Structure formats: structure tokens, C-alpha cells
Amino acid sequence: MSWNLKKTKYQALIIAKEKAKGFASLSKICDCFELKRDAYYKYKSRADKRKEVEQHIVAIVKRRRKSLPREGVRKLMKSLSQDFEKQQIKVGRDTLFNILREHKMLTLRKKYSARTTNSYHRFYKYNNTIKDLKVNRPNQVWVSDITYIRTVKGFCYLALITDMHSRKIVGYDLSDSLELKGCVRALNKAIYQAKDIKGLIHHSDRGIQYCSNVYTQILKRKKIGISMTEENHLL
Structure with a gap:
């Protein structure tokens, strides 16, 4: 077993013991993984900001979906561009897609078809007379x-x-x-x-x-x- 793996297991064991006591301090966690507290707070700040932006995006899409519930991601990018700009939100199509997927807000495209034949009627139905016919001229x-x-x-x-x-x-x-x-x-x-x-x-x-x-x-x-x-x- 490598030294890094042993060290990781040891660090996890220390945190587990601390949690068993009812707490695991941030200082202890940072020390175990040789991290600085400033790095943790910077990461947490970025994560909180992303979460806040994500919530704004979800709220904007929900308002739009009240009037157009079947609007897909591509159309939302166009129709909501001004709303995103007002909120100073920069979001790409892939990011919007991932956010809507995470919140189970993607629309499933329905396949519509039109039925053109209704053979259940009272009128006489004729036989197939061309099944074995050789067609060799126009207007035949x-x-x-x-x-x-x-x-x-x-x-x-x-x-x-x-x-x-x-x-x-x-x-x-x-x-x-x-x-x-x-x-x-x-x-x-x-x-x-x-x-x-x-x-x-x-x-x-x-x-x-x-x-x-x-x-x-x-x-x-x-x-x-x-x-x-x-x-x-x-x-």
C-alpha cells in the first residue's frame, strides 16, 4: 500500500473519530488534508455563488414555463436572453441544459403524427386487382x-x-x-x-x-x- 493511500485512510479515520464525538472542526479537516482555511472559504464562496445563480436561472425558467410549458432549451436560450442579461447572468446552452436536467425540468419532445386512413366504415371495399399486374405504360x-x-x-x-x-x-x-x-x-x-x-x-x-x-x-x-x-x- 502506498504512503499516500495510508495517509488518506489515516486522515479519514481521524475525521471519523472527531465526528463520533459529535463534531469535526474545520481546522481539523483542513489540517488532515493539508489544506488552508482560505482555500476552503474561497471554494465555498464560489460554490454558494454558483448555487445562487442556479436558483435565479430556475426561477426565471419557471416563470417562462407558466405560459409556455413545452418550450425546450434552445428556444429558452433565445426567449430568456434579455431576462438573463437583466440579472447579469451569463449562461450557455450546455449549462442551462445541465441545470434543467438536475432539477428535472427538461421537456420531452412529443412525436405527433397525423392519421390519414380510416378503413372502418360502411362503404364497400374493393379487391386488389393490380397485385400481379405488370405495369408497362403510362395511364395504366x-x-x-x-x-x-x-x-x-x-x-x-x-x-x-x-x-x-x-x-x-x-x-x-x-x-x-x-x-x-x-x-x-x-x-x-x-x-x-x-x-x-x-x-x-x-x-x-x-x-x-x-x-x-x-x-x-x-x-x-x-x-x-x-x-x-x-x-x-x-x-
Whole structure:
């Protein structure tokens, strides 16, 4: 065992004996570890100052969180910069992150998604007629789908009709809801722009928009075949 380790154990033993008596003086602790009292007080002063600054930061963040409870560290750095300057507090992003983590004030980012397909409805669901079909020309199969676009104010819904052979978007409509009208507008736009739709098959999922009477009647009037996936997603 090295001399330093023996010395450390001896010092710890002395402090333990002093504490057993009910006290361990600062002088005794400093002597055991060969420290100066001034060094201890300087360290304690810095620690107390850091603690005080930390409490100010927590108080400022708590006030902000009353109105914006989900605001993350990056946004807090920007929105609270003036508050920190008024309090003469210099804090970096990493420091703020560590303080909020220590006080269990970090916000967990929620993952939001928009559901675009509802296949639980009363309308007729068609079979998948393109499962083994070889697509070798444009306007042979159109694939319809709805995707969502995240915006500051919420979600927008993009109804798309894509030619399966050329991968070209032949019809689209952007709407702020999942109502049938957006899909109908996309379909009518695709039909209007198409030159030859003889033998065309329309393929989609089994969502209520595509199974609705309004949508399927347009396809039937134009003599467009109807195909749907067995599941709630496209092939």
C-alpha cells in the first residue's frame, strides 16, 4: 500500500473519530488534508455563488414555463436572453441544459403524427386487382394516397395521384382537413389533364375517402377500374 493511500485512510479515520464525538472542526479537516482555511472559504464562496445563480436561472425558467410549458432549451436560450442579461447572468446552452436536467425540468419532445386512413366504415371495399399486374405504360395504373405536412399552425393534407409507370404526379390537392373534397379535387384534376385513360385502374388504400360513393361514382362514370389494398397501406 502506498504512503499516500495510508495517509488518506489515516486522515479519514481521524475525521471519523472527531465526528463520533459529535463534531469535526474545520481546522481539523483542513489540517488532515493539508489544506488552508482560505482555500476552503474561497471554494465555498464560489460554490454558494454558483448555487445562487442556479436558483435565479430556475426561477426565471419557471416563470417562462407558466405560459409556455413545452418550450425546450434552445428556444429558452433565445426567449430568456434579455431576462438573463437583466440579472447579469451569463449562461450557455450546455449549462442551462445541465441545470434543467438536475432539477428535472427538461421537456420531452412529443412525436405527433397525423392519421390519414380510416378503413372502418360502411362503404364497400374493393379487391386488389393490380397485385400481379405488370405495369408497362403510362395511364395504366394510378395510385392515390394522402400524406400530411407539418406546419406551424398544425397539419395540412396533400392528396396525391401518381402514375405508377412514370412516377409522375398527375393530380394533387392541398387541404387543411381530411375531408373527401380534397381527394375529389385531386382526382378531377388528374382526369382533366389525362389524354387517354382507356383501361386505367385506380389503386388506393381502403380509406373512407376512396371508398365513398361520391369518389367511386366518378371512377365508374369514367370507366376507370377500382383496386384497393388488402391492408391500410399502398403496395
